[in-house]
Amino acid sequence: MYYAWGDQDSTTQPCHNSSSKNTLNASGTGEADEESGKDNVQAKRRKVSIETEPDNCVSLTAGTDTNRDNEESTGPSEETRSMRQVHSDSRFPLRKPRQEPIVPVMTPTSTDKLLSGIWRQIHAEVKWGQPNLIVDPDAYIRGGMSKEAFRLVNTMCLTCHSQSQSSRALEIIVQAYWVDCYEARIVAFQLEQPLLSVTEARMMVLREACAVLRLTEKELRNRLGIWRGYKEIKEAGGWPSLVFAGSGVYRFCKYRIGFKEGLTTRLRHLRQSFEVAADTLHPQWRQLLGIVGQASPPRYTGHPHEWVIMDSHLAQPLKSTYRHLGMEELDYQFIDKSVINQDMFGGRDPRQMPQINPDICSTCAERQSDNITLNRCSCFPDLFGCVRLPSAVQLVGTQNGKNNGVVARRDFERGAAIGEFIGLITNGIEGQDVMIGGSESHRYQIYQGQMGNFTRFINHSCNPNSQFQRFYWRGSERIVVVSRGVLSGSEITVDYSDHYWSSLDKVCLCGELCCRFLGKRAGSFEG
Numbered sequence: 001m002y003y004a005w006g007d008q009d010s011t012t013q014p015c016h017n018s019s020s021k022n023t024l025n026a027s028g029t030g031e032a033d034e035e036s037g038k039d040n041v042q043a044k045r046r047k048v049s050i051e052t053e054p055d056n057c058v059s060l061t062a063g064t065d066t067n068r069d070n071e072e073s074t075g076p077s078e079e080t081r082s083m084r085q086v087h088s089d090s091r092f093p094l095r096k097p098r099q100e101p102i103v104p105v106m107t108p109t110s111t112d113k114l115l116s117g118i119w120r121q122i123h124a125e126v127k128w129g130q131p132n133l134i135v136d137p138d139a140y141i142r143g144g145m146s147k148e149a150f151r152l153v154n155t156m157c158l159t160c161h162s163q164s165q166s167s168r169a170l171e172i173i174v175q176a177y178w179v180d181c182y183e184a185r186i187v188a189f190q191l192e193q194p195l196l197s198v199t200e201a202r203m204m205v206l207r208e209a210c211a212v213l214r215l216t217e218k219e220l221r222n223r224l225g226i227w228r229g230y231k232e233i234k235e236a237g238g239w240p241s242l243v244f245a246g247s248g249v250y251r252f253c254k255y256r257i258g259f260k261e262g263l264t265t266r267l268r269h270l271r272q273s274f275e276v277a278a279d280t281l282h283p284q285w286r287q288l289l290g291i292v293g294q295a296s297p298p299r300y301t302g303h304p305h306e307w308v309i310m311d312s313h314l315a316q317p318l319k320s321t322y323r324h325l326g327m328e329e330l331d332y333q334f335i336d337k338s339v340i341n342q343d344m345f346g347g348r349d350p351r352q353m354p355q356i357n358p359d360i361c362s363t364c365a366e367r368q369s370d371n372i373t374l375n376r377c378s379c380f381p382d383l384f385g386c387v388r389l390p391s392a393v394q395l396v397g398t399q400n401g402k403n404n405g406v407v408a409r410r411d412f413e414r415g416a417a418i419g420e421f422i423g424l425i426t427n428g429i430e431g432q433d434v435m436i437g438g439s440e441s442h443r444y445q446i447y448q449g450q451m452g453n454f455t456r457f458i459n460h461s462c463n464p465n466s467q468f469q470r471f472y473w474r475g476s477e478r479i480v481v482v483s484r485g486v487l488s489g490s491e492i493t494v495d496y497s498d499h500y501w502s503s504l505d506k507v508c509l510c511g512e513l514c515c516r517f518l519g520k521r522a523g524s525f526e527g
Helices: 038-043 065-074 110-122 147-192 199-213 217-243 248-255 263-281 285-292
Strands: 020-027 045-056 085-087 308-310 393-396 404-408 417-420 423-426 434-438 442-449 466-473 474-485
Touching: 045 147, 065 308, 110 248, 110 263, 147 199, 147 217, 147 285, 147 308, 199 442, 217 285, 263 285, 263 308, 263 393, 308 404
Parallel strands: 308 393
Antiparallel strands: 020 045, 045 085, 393 404, 417 474, 423 442, 434 442, 466 474
């Protein structure tokens, strides 16, 4: 029970009630003797007291203000001293907002986001083809959810997602094709009605479409603006740029927020890159074009990295890009994991380190397992203990004499794995480009002369944007290409090291201002 002290004397009895509320009572001089207490009020700081008062208490009148004034002139009573007070002073300290250090960050433009979405869709695990929504009746949940039943539900989820993506792609294809048909119909209508103006012909054709589509003219004009955006993207970047654009292309075309940012120029530059990636990663995607009578077989077949993107002409097969070096064709096999030279090591893997616990990561001390459900190591989640997706990189022909190089098709943040350096695990090779691994007592070499992956074509730079890093997976040493911050569209480079340069008679072509071998005869394995 609390006492509510107001403008009254201390003999006032409190109200008794179980419920209470917060009130703010200003303590000062009474209103009855305003003239006599005026000087005292101005001399004192204004105070606001916070007390708890019962809900049904009536505000007490100031009938004994004179007595209260007399009490304040002689000093506060014991009860007044115990009151909790808040001083409303302009000098009361205010909590300032916490200021974080301002670090300038480049914000991607709308065009960057659209292109990033296209590459993300191309490298995603989506099966593109004519949708056929048939749900297995056994997939319905009945009773407990066993592992097999849950697997069926997951499969159904993936199937529906893939088919919904295909259905959305079909819709966009038809809408972009509709714009071509609409413009062709206007030309034909003008030939049929030569007395009509172009505007009148457009309106008549628009009404013909509204009658079938069951839309108002305003609704169709709004949609026509969006569909024209689809058509512009298709004409600049080809059908793949539209099919794999994803759901974000609708907003992009509705508000036309990126068409003035050089979109068409960038799409034309990437047109061949889109086609190579789409044909090699999703060979069935062209079947979707059958709905508008433009289905065709893939133009590019085989492994995605068996084709080299050229700026001046169509993509070239990798094996034909070394003829200027005296090689008729490059005999190179793309593999997913390293191959051990059985003649050299027998059944032993020289990368295996006995002192490393195969179940515990030496970097993060978490559990490592090839089983995704059991693995807890997330040092390189795109490479180990996960479902591997195709690396978003492509081979390109360079213009500065380095022959072939590797370009990123998405952003690789600092510390992210770009790929694993794989090839033939062997030893004893001299005079050839090899990666040396192991310890002083147990050396091995990774040779990429006849087999490997795209890491064989990463060029050197004295100012690289990635690096080689050792990593132990399941007790086995791996060499990983780790990003230092690689932006989409930039060439991936590493430092071959001073030891490598001193062994070969070649010229460094990195072109960096900080080149350590500028003007020197040094080795490089460019392309």
